[in-house]
Amino acid sequence: MNRPVTVTTWHLEMRDPAALRRARVPQPAPSILRAEIPSPALNRFLYTYVGGDWHWRDRLPWTWARWMQWLDRPQVRTWVMYVAGTPGGYFELERQPGDDVELAYFGLARDFVGKGLGGHLLTVAIEHAWAMGARRVWVHTCSLDHPAALANYRARGMTLFKTETDVRELPARSQGPWPGADCIPPPLVGGG
Secondary structure, eight states: OEEEEEEEEEEEEEOOGGGOOOOOOOSSOOEEEEEOSOOHHHHHHHHHHHHGGGTOOTTTTOOHHHHHHHHSSTTEEEEEEEETTEEEEEEEEEEEGGGEEEEEEEEEOGGGTTSSOHHHHHHHHHHHHHHTTOSEEEEEEETTSOTTHHHHHHHTTOEEEEEEEEEEEEESSOOOSSTTGGGSOOOOOOOO
16 A cells, blocks of 8 residues: 655765765675676666665666666666675666766665665765766765665765655555565664
């Protein structure tokens, strides 16, 4: 059953690479590798693996062809963070007209939240955005995302440039990474 939910969306930006405040590198350091071959299956997996707990729904109806159309462009790049060989999070960057680079998607899977990985992954994401020739790096997050998301963006040096509020019809609970996953206990959040 859907219900109306008031959602606040925050738009943040960084206009100078010197503004980046790097997070500490966790030990042992996770591997963060670029997925250089466009793979709709991989990106859809990452989208649901990370976003299923946070009402990421926009791309769920996408077909394989729509995913490939999005990914098979030089403007879009995906990196995956591996912790002891297991995917723990990812980010997706899109270079846009005017040389803006949007951090289109960013997040950790539930089992990797609260372990000090998010700040490091965001640091790497912003560094890669600047390496793409950005004149500005930007992102939006909302009140449906992890409660620490906005603070992480600000801690890395991003500044707020716009706030919006709207009402959306959403299920009472997020669906999780697959149907029935909402019965899995939520992650323990803390530290990091």
